[in-house]
Amino acid sequence: MLDAAVSVFGRRGYMAASMDEIAELAGVSKPLVYLYLNSKDDLFSACIRREARALTEAVRAGVRPGLPPDGQLWSGLRAFFTHTARNPDAWRVLHLHARTHGERFAAEVASMREEIVAFVTQLIAAAARDAHRDPHLPAGEVAGLAEALVGAAESLADWAGATEGVTAKQAAATLMNFAWAGLGDLMTGRPWSPPEEPEPDQSEPDQSDADQAEPDPVAQVAG
Amino acid sequence: MLDAAVSVFGRRGYMAASMDEIAELAGVSKPLVYLYLNSKDDLFSACIRREARALTEAVRAGVRPGLPPDGQLWSGLRAFFTHTARNPDAWRVLHLHARTHGERFAAEVASMREEIVAFVTQLIAAAARDAHRDPHLPAGEVAGLAEALVGAAESLADWAGATEGVTAKQAAATLMNFAWAGLGDLMTGRPWSPPEEPEPDQSEPDQSDADQAEPDPVAQVAG
Amino acid sequence: MLDAAVSVFGRRGYMAASMDEIAELAGVSKPLVYLYLNSKDDLFSACIRREARALTEAVRAGVRPGLPPDGQLWSGLRAFFTHTARNPDAWRVLHLHARTHGERFAAEVASMREEIVAFVTQLIAAAARDAHRDPHLPAGEVAGLAEALVGAAESLADWAGATEGVTAKQAAATLMNFAWAGLGDLMTGRPWSPPEEPEPDQSEPDQSDADQAEPDPVAQVAG
Amino acid sequence: MLDAAVSVFGRRGYMAASMDEIAELAGVSKPLVYLYLNSKDDLFSACIRREARALTEAVRAGVRPGLPPDGQLWSGLRAFFTHTARNPDAWRVLHLHARTHGERFAAEVASMREEIVAFVTQLIAAAARDAHRDPHLPAGEVAGLAEALVGAAESLADWAGATEGVTAKQAAATLMNFAWAGLGDLMTGRPWSPPEEPEPDQSEPDQSDADQAEPDPVAQVAG
DNA sequence: TATGAATGAGTGTTCATTCAT
């Protein structure tokens, strides 16, 4: 039932979605929807919570804990882009519609986002620690950097979803180059390159499909 | 009258905005709104066009043409963050609501965005040319990088708008560090720093207010 | 619910009728009207179709097939005037409002009218055949005569509805005198007189009420 | 200005006609319409009165006073059909729309109609007097006959307006046959035939156009 | 005088929400 709601909300937006359409797509009657979820607001809220949790879980599950910060980021981003590519309606709900209608929904999705931002922040802090630069990066600045990284990731998720032939892996590689190496280094031929890792069995079996079709764009950038 | 519409659309979104509220805020009667702008759709469209034009003009006017690519980007970003900070409702209309309701509106804002992405793409290409790396950056990759940069900027605009005490200059500096130097370089103490330039007379006199209040965050990062 | 609609449409006309008034008269809420009949147009159309069918059925049921042409016409006219007298609002809808608003509605009522005109045309042709005058009445002329007869009937229906004390039987007799005998014969004392027939049990029991109150106007004319 | 109003009212009906369209068609501004005619109601009323007067005058002018009753009717009908054929919008206003909207307008057009019905009634009474049948035709019956005749004329006016190639003269001839001879006499080959009269100079020069194009349908009927 | 500019009142239509069954 939530699946139907996510689908309709994702395609129509909160206001344009009608409970009739949701109930019909779910194959149940409208009062049943009201029985389980009290109102349109609650239904939307439930969608947001479920999809926010699904997304954070997917990212968390994708991160390889033992790796250095850039490796963790790389693995997390791949999981993120894979998840958003597979659940475009959910992604639209979270990224577009939830922020568009009402403080309550915006707050719910914001708390999810903060969790991800916090994770990225930790990664940046860990990287700084590794480089013995910890004290010199003020917290406010790190917050801004994390925000920029997450925003770039969101934008690339939209872009990858709208552009034919862009895989999750490519999107992640592009973002790693951009975020880790930076345009300055890219110009001088010093791209970021992924850590060597055995490609493990993915828990989601068709994930690798999306990744392996194209040549590694990082290699392209690296020339 | 468009001001009122932008304000209401920005706060409520397209569907939740009522023509009654717009007319009331504009201090006119509803039929007058229909006299000048034919329908809710047309009104929304007019808002989008006006604000899209205003934003692109602000960015274009802010860019210093003679500077090297990073300097141009820096000046453009400062104009961008200044404009979005000053027109939060317009920014919400463009970035949130226009993309949420209908292909027609999405297309209108997409064409504005493409203009900005094209500008950024040119900057990246120019930077590559300066560094004699032109042939080694494939076009598709550059498109992804530009998308990431613009997405990061959009996200930071939201963040700066929601966070007290973050100035346009700070946001721009954070984004330049992130995008140009990259996290990798930042970790090793090599931030990007703004080009030396005489602070010119701003055509919009109070723009500098937003910029000069805080110490230079780049310097902070640079430690 | 259609009854209420016919009543309101009949009294107010299409445009001046409001869905509110119809719903109120029907004792239901406005959305319910929209649930069953999709729009004002559809509602009006449904009224027209129902009343057109009712009228043609009433006429068809009233005609005695075995009689000579004038007897058939006489019986059909009595049914016609009886029906219009009993359903004045329906008659107004068909004869006044449906022809006034929109090609679609006009076409619907025109097809009903054509059915009646065709029936009258057949009667005239049959009468001509009986009198061995078939070849001498051109088809175009017959069409005009049928049109005149139907128009006179419509006008008398309005007149009977507006004039106190005119029964359906009187109206039919007047029209038979006028149409069959003609003013010329009436002047010379040769009115048309109804065929001798046993007055059968009417399927609609109160029909005879309307007929029997007054003395036979045909006899009056016959002097 | 009334011309414009008649045209718009005739084509759209009372309610669907907008003062904007009338003013635009008249080439003046809307407040000017309100200056000369106080309201939409008054404007409609003025249209009705003007066109009612024009129609009755046309009929009155067409009648040849010296002729016997059937000759007078014949000449009046020709004037009637000529006038309605030349002023279809006016005819629609009088016959369709004025009766459709409001007691006030219906009363105005009814008084015109009563004038015509009274004239026809006098003709019938005169014919009865000529035939020495005066006392035997009760007044109520004559009223019904006049009503039928006028209704047939109205219906034929609509029919002639909607059917290509039917002239005013033909319509009048058809109606004379129908009304004066009656279907019964027509069947036995005794149609009505027009009185011999010199075709006088018409005050409206192109009136004869409409009449003379086709062969005399009465002659057709007469075989 | 003639009008550009403005509106109050009312329309058809929709939809989240609720009971009686």
Add this chain to the structure above:
DNA sequence: CATGAATGAACACTCATTCAT
């Protein structure tokens, strides 16, 4: 439990009508 049937409240939109100029 599950739902068919029903509605209150609201919205976009229109138009006859009026002033200030």
